[in-house]
Amino acid sequence: MRLSGRLILALAAALAGAIGRADEPADENKDLDLIPQAAQTPAKPAAQVPMPTGTTSKFYLENTFTQSWAQGGLLVPVPPPPPSAWEERLLFDVRDEWRLGSAVSLIYSGRLNLRAEDHLNFPSHQNVTNDLREAYASSEPLEQTFVDAGRINLKSGVALGFNPTDFFKTRAVVEPVSVDPVVLREDRLGTLMLRAQRVWSAGSLTVAYAPAVASRSAIYGDNDLHSFDPVFDRTNAQDRFLLKGSIDIGDRLSPEWLAYHEDGRTRWGLNLTASVSQSVVAYAEWSAGPRPSLIDDALRFGRATGTLAPDARAVLPDDAREHFRNELAVGASYTTGAPKITFNLEFNYNQAGFSGTDWNNWFRAGRGAIGSSPTAGELWYIRDYALDQQEQLTRSSIFLRADWVDAFIPKLELSGFVNTDVIDGSERVQLTADYYLSDFWTIGGLVLTELGGRHSEFGSLPQGGSVLLKVARYF
Amino acid sequence: MRLGTQLVTFALALLLGSAAFAQTAQEIVTATDRVRNPAKPFRTVLTLTEYVAGKERDHDVLALFSKEDEASRQFRNLVQYVEPARDAGKRVLLDGHSLWFYDPDSKVSVRISAQQRLIGQAAIGDILTVNLAVDYTSTLTGVEKIDDATHQPRQCWHLELKAANDVATYSRVEYWVEQGSFYPIKGKFYSDSGRLLKIVYFRNFSERLGAIRPAEAVIIDAVDSSLATTATFGESSYQEVPETWFQRDYLPRLQIK
Numbered sequence: 001m002r003l004s005g006r007l008i009l010a011l012a013a014a015l016a017g018a019i020g021r022a023d024e025p026a027d028e029n030k031d032l033d034l035i036p037q038a039a040q041t042p043a044k045p046a047a048q049v050p051m052p053t054g055t056t057s058k059f060y061l062e063n064t065f066t067q068s069w070a071q072g073g074l075l076v077p078v079p080p081p082p083p084s085a086w087e088e089r090l091l092f093d094v095r096d097e098w099r100l101g102s103a104v105s106l107i108y109s110g111r112l113n114l115r116a117e118d119h120l121n122f123p124s125h126q127n128v129t130n131d132l133r134e135a136y137a138s139s140e141p142l143e144q145t146f147v148d149a150g151r152i153n154l155k156s157g158v159a160l161g162f163n164p165t166d167f168f169k170t171r172a173v174v175e176p177v178s179v180d181p182v183v184l185r186e187d188r189l190g191t192l193m194l195r196a197q198r199v200w201s202a203g204s205l206t207v208a209y210a211p212a213v214a215s216r217s218a219i220y221g222d223n224d225l226h227s228f229d230p231v232f233d234r235t236n237a238q239d240r241f242l243l244k245g246s247i248d249i250g251d252r253l254s255p256e257w258l259a260y261h262e263d264g265r266t267r268w269g270l271n272l273t274a275s276v277s278q279s280v281v282a283y284a285e286w287s288a289g290p291r292p293s294l295i296d297d298a299l300r301f302g303r304a305t306g307t308l309a310p311d312a313r314a315v316l317p318d319d320a321r322e323h324f325r326n327e328l329a330v331g332a333s334y335t336t337g338a339p340k341i342t343f344n345l346e347f348n349y350n351q352a353g354f355s356g357t358d359w360n361n362w363f364r365a366g367r368g369a370i371g372s373s374p375t376a377g378e379l380w381y382i383r384d385y386a387l388d389q390q391e392q393l394t395r396s397s398i399f400l401r402a403d404w405v406d407a408f409i410p411k412l413e414l415s416g417f418v419n420t421d422v423i424d425g426s427e428r429v430q431l432t433a434d435y436y437l438s439d440f441w442t443i444g445g446l447v448l449t450e451l452g453g454r455h456s457e458f459g460s461l462p463q464g465g466s467v468l469l470k471v472a473r474y475f
Numbered sequence: 476m477r478l479g480t481q482l483v484t485f486a487l488a489l490l491l492g493s494a495a496f497a498q499t500a501q502e503i504v505t506a507t508d509r510v511r512n513p514a515k516p517f518r519t520v521l522t523l524t525e526y527v528a529g530k531e532r533d534h535d536v537l538a539l540f541s542k543e544d545e546a547s548r549q550f551r552n553l554v555q556y557v558e559p560a561r562d563a564g565k566r567v568l569l570d571g572h573s574l575w576f577y578d579p580d581s582k583v584s585v586r587i588s589a590q591q592r593l594i595g596q597a598a599i600g601d602i603l604t605v606n607l608a609v610d611y612t613s614t615l616t617g618v619e620k621i622d623d624a625t626h627q628p629r630q631c632w633h634l635e636l637k638a639a640n641d642v643a644t645y646s647r648v649e650y651w652v653e654q655g656s657f658y659p660i661k662g663k664f665y666s667d668s669g670r671l672l673k674i675v676y677f678r679n680f681s682e683r684l685g686a687i688r689p690a691e692a693v694i695i696d697a698v699d700s701s702l703a704t705t706a707t708f709g710e711s712s713y714q715e716v717p718e719t720w721f722q723r724d725y726l727p728r729l730q731i732k
Contacts, residue, residue, distance in 0.1 A: 036526040
């Protein structure tokens with residue numbers, strides 16, 4: 001009986017609760033108060049908003065002003081002229097696409113720059129430069145089979161800080177407004193090529209051939225740029241071939257294999273991404289093939305293009321033999337719950353890059369030299385070459401990046417990265433802020449600083465950092 | 476003894492009744508999934524208007540291609556940003572665990588995590604097409620009369636949805652579906668920790684893709700209640716979406732014709 005009594009009470013309570021819920025939804029209707037007054041009225045009838053077409057075009061005008069500061073007490077002085085202390089740039093960036101019937105599309109992407117900086121004559125043709133990033137025709141002769149011809153930006157790689165499989169990155173970056181690897185990837189020239197691609201439901205295959213149409217040229221400085229020139233000498237000085245294929249293994253893993261041939265050398269590559277959890281994506285990017293060290297590559301290029309004397313004696317001990325050398329970027333992204341911040345952490349490795357011994361030799365060879373000496377010229381040429389090739393100079397580094405959308409307030413986007421040289425602990429740190437004033441206006445800025453001792457990669461650079469302010473108008 | 480027998484019988488009836496309810500709850504959610512979106516592949520344009528502290532802040536326009544996967548019965552979505560101008564051409568592929576973001580400026584497709592998906596407005600397109608009956612198990616918690624987004628009272632089933640797999644974006648959902656019509660009226664979406672993240676009201680029921688469907692959703696950010704977004708479906712039509720479109724290397728090739 002006592003048990004029955006408890007059951008009756010429990011059931012009565014349950015029934016009372018159920019009946020109570022049936023018609024009294026408590027405060028559910030209070031949620032309606034959260035709908036903004038301006039949104040209380042439903043939008044206009046749906047059918048009046050038509051499906052847009054031709055929507056990949058993008059036009060914007062941007063003005064940037066950069067002020068840099070020098071780093072004093074360099075162990076290895078920089079050859080003249082010294083780096084610019086300020087730069088003012090107005091750029092008009094265009095990306096558009098036109099369809100010729102249903103079979104062929106024409107794609108154009110480019111940037112017109114008006115620039116002024118100290119150490120640059122004004123007015124001169126140097127004040128106006130045009131970057132022809134892409135201009136190509138694209139067609140689909142068979143279903144899901146595409147053929148493209150012209151200047152194309154063919155990019156590969158899943159990492160953020162260093163892309164060993166991005167074979168067409170070399171010499172393609174022209175006067176970037178930021179050293180952010182993400183920006184460097186966007187603002188670069190394509191390569192004149194013929195590309196064919198077949199896409200299946202579970203993978204794709206791409207073949208590309210880029211012919212040699214110009215002679216190799218010396219590394220450009222910021223005061224000897226061409227105004228209106230496609231500069232194929234940067235992108236098409238050798239015959240280049242690329243074959244890459246990807247396949248999905250389930251919906252969590254997608255490997256991509258690459259084979260690249262240039263100048264008698266073949267490199268192999270692999271890109272791998274995996275969805276680990278709701279908030280983590282892991283990735284790895286690797287390439288390898290026979291090649292000499294970065295130092296030897298740089299000196300050969302300098303002699304071949306006339307910047308260094310053909311009989312110039314190497315100021316650094318160097319191994320000219322070709323070895324099978326690896327480049328690797330391995331990392332993961334992690335997105336936090338609230339606030340929403342995405343972190344990317346990577347370990348980057350370039351076997352052909354500077355070892356600790358190479359760095360010691362570099363500083364020892366240049367100590368006490370004067371900036372205009374051949375020794376200083378050759379030492380800095382090696383570093384300029386690595387920059388021009390978009391190759392990681394040092395052997396090992398750790399790259400950490402963070403992106404925060406709606407940081408503190410809506411429409412404020414913060415991003416930053418720290419690139420740390422594992423050998424000497426020096427760091428490059430950059431913080432960027434963009435605020436979207438409206439759909440059309442964006443203001444922003446960035447602060448870059450190089451941290452490290454005088455005997456370190458980033459502490460030995462002539463510029464200690466910079467501040468950039470920008471305003472952009474989108475059309 | 477008789478009272479005991481009656482109680483046992485009553486308790487059994489309650490248990491059987493709740494089991495029947497559980498089955499019915501899943502059917503209710505399945506039916507309301509069909510009200511929101513058809514089974515055939517379609518494309519639509521989605522206008523997102525964002526409000527901050529009650530004022531209209533800006534808006535995004537997305538082109539959305541959606542197709543139900545025969546195996547998983549879940550929608551796969553391909554989203555292209557049309558507006559604002561600074562984001563034009565960006566694309567997001569949302570296909571179960573396979574989430575990719577393509578930026579025409581960098582020209583690279585990047586795999587993103589489910590959490591990262593929630594950063595962009597493209598996630599709203601995904602949320603609006605999700606088949607809740609596939610990713611969640613449902614139970615009926617009662618029948619309630621609540622006001623819809625236009626303050627009209629609706630007699631609703633009140634359902635409790637729990638994530639049934641790791642594709643489910645939210646851990647738990649409270650869902651109100653109008654009895655008889657199976658119109659979705661309101662949803663509340665919770666995180667793993669039980670925190671209320673979003674409140675969604677469906678409204679503007681009108682003819683779209685061959686049936687009466689909600690043409691608009693009001694999405695309230697429950698974490699920061701000064702933020703709200705309206706998502707309005709525009710021109711919609713049935714369109715065959717080839718399987719290759721859901722391959723990440725197709726993202727740069729997508730053309731809206």
